[in-house]
Amino acid sequence: MADSRRDLSDEAFRAQLREWLTRVYPAQWRDPALRLRGADARRWQRMQYEAGWRAPGWPAEHGGLGLSIRKQVIYQQELERCAVARTLDHGVRMVGPILIRYGTPAQRAAYLLPILSGEHQWCQGYSEPGAGSDLASLQMRAERQGECYLIQGQKIWTTLAADASHIFLLARTASGGRRQHGITFFVAPMATPGISVQPIKNLAGEEEFYAVQFDGVRVPVGNVIGAEHDGWRIAKTLLGFERLSQGSPALARHAMHLARRIAHHLHLEHGRYADRLAHLACDLHDTSVLYEDICEAAAAGREQPEDSSMAKLLAAELLQRITECTLELVGEAPWRGPAALAPELRTAAERLFLLARPVTIFGGTSEVQRNILGKVLLGS
């Protein structure tokens, strides 16, 4: 089925996907601000898998759809159009592509299929208490002992660790020389003895991220992905369209829609908020156009690698500005007459405002994105 989809015309492909989403996607999940987790995430991934819509970027011989970049762009557009909820899905986005590129046949056989079916959920063990933006300073040790590595240390800010069946992580296997050298990429089941998770409640009151403790965890050498000491290079290869999809302004569009609804209900769309809303509407328009242009360039094989940093930076900061304005609009409600604002609109605005805070922190802070872009721009 996947084979035939790959060969469809772009328009037929779009129509098929749209028809399927419209027919099967549950109404209660139609919310781009929602993140499915646990059983819901597994169920949605299984639905995609069984209908032959899972892993758009993976090659067909590994069970993916093997889509061109152009069709992957369409895939993302249709999911956004249907207001599909987000899932973490590190399995399809990161682990799968890395295994396909660097894994052994045995590793692929062990992990790819359970990722596709939704049976395995993965979390990412990169950040440590002393290693955030400066990831290369990570301290977690992995010491070779016969056919195993003994792993000791702590990971932190690990999103949805309690939902995960598996973790992929970076640990130091050698020291001295360049800091990036001597880091190795491992995979491990979360059930491995010695791994424990502690929730960290976020500002929105949710248990979204966790500290993951490794106390004398023994991981077989077969769980090293790629060569020993070569993990930094592997971790940096976030592959293909996945890099770019982080820059989609879909959530900003959703936030702008909410801002307009609230402004309308409070009769503030023509008043003192008009220029600010107009400014945000223009920013959204142009950011969307630029993102489409960048996707089009990627589809034509003309993408500049740093463009994904630019797209992510622009979309993230725009989402923040929109949600900040929306929260201010909500703050006007008490002075705009009784019952002027439905409680669910207020809740949605407050929720989006909080949801928008970490987008300039995870996946490379805005400051790090500016460093990357600055290096390219100044040629240093």
Next chain:
Amino acid sequence: MLQDSAQAFLRAHHSVRRARTYRQSGTGFDPDFWAQLAQVGWLTMRMPETLGGTGLSIAEVAIVARELGVHGVADPIVMAAMVPSAILAVVPRSAAAARLADTLVSGGSTIAMMAGDLPLPVINGRLSARLPVYSLAPRNTLCLLVEQAGVPAIVAVEDARPGVSLIRQPHDDGSVSGRVNLDGVSIAPPDSLLHDGAALAIWRGAMHEGLIALSAQLTGVTQALLQMTLAYVKQRVQFGQAIGTFQVIQHRLVDLNNAVRLAGASCGRAVREHLAAPGRAAVPVHAAKARCSGTASDVACGALQLHGAMGYTDECDLAVFFRAATVLAQTMGNATWHRHALWQRLLAMEPDHG
């Protein structure tokens, strides 16, 4: 390629020095350069070949306009030639159209376009009004949107006609716009390029092309400002190193570069949407002029800041582009005006508030 030939023409016939001479002349018109522009066909790009034009579209106009910006040209090519040429592209053949076309083909004088799109009432064949125009040269043909007997019309009138007086408004880049006082000026049927209901849509379509072309010119100016600033911060040494190695400078330049990319994307979208639906692509056209004006102002001021005291001198080449950016950013409506126009459109278009 058009872009290559545009660059070659400007390298041969224009320079930063000529931009300075143009500014100092105070006339808003460089007759020699204008004649060369006529010869190369840039004043008549949109006109059909039957009128002596080259029959090109807004896509090619935008390419040339962008190069005008890159090279710091302040002459009123967009408003005094490209916009009227877009009107001549769509009106039927007539003696009035041929006369106006000849003005552009010969390059002898310029066309002063009335600002705005509210028709001026002609009463008993006479027109009295005070109106702003986008450019003024020593001799002008006025191109006006009027209403005669309840029907809109586009008319062309020499400024030598009795009852016409001009008030010139020089700008910092050397260009000159102004106000026209019409005191009982006679308007006769032979003055009309078009006298029917379509005149309004044609006028608006041409104004949209003006906005797109100015946006494209602004992207060129902005690109030039960014490039000269990038070059400057790489060679300017302070505290023992090139200032371009400092993170704070790099981050400022990244933000300016991102703005330049947004402007290019927005302008490109406006061109495509206008080609698909001429005169009806108001949202992308307002978005483009808002973005390109805002970006040009930000990049001009940011470039000046990063040049330090050198950037505040007349002698620095930055001055030519700074002036072009700040004047063009205001021409035909600044960023705030176009943001507002876009917002009004959106409010009218999508009454979707659940």
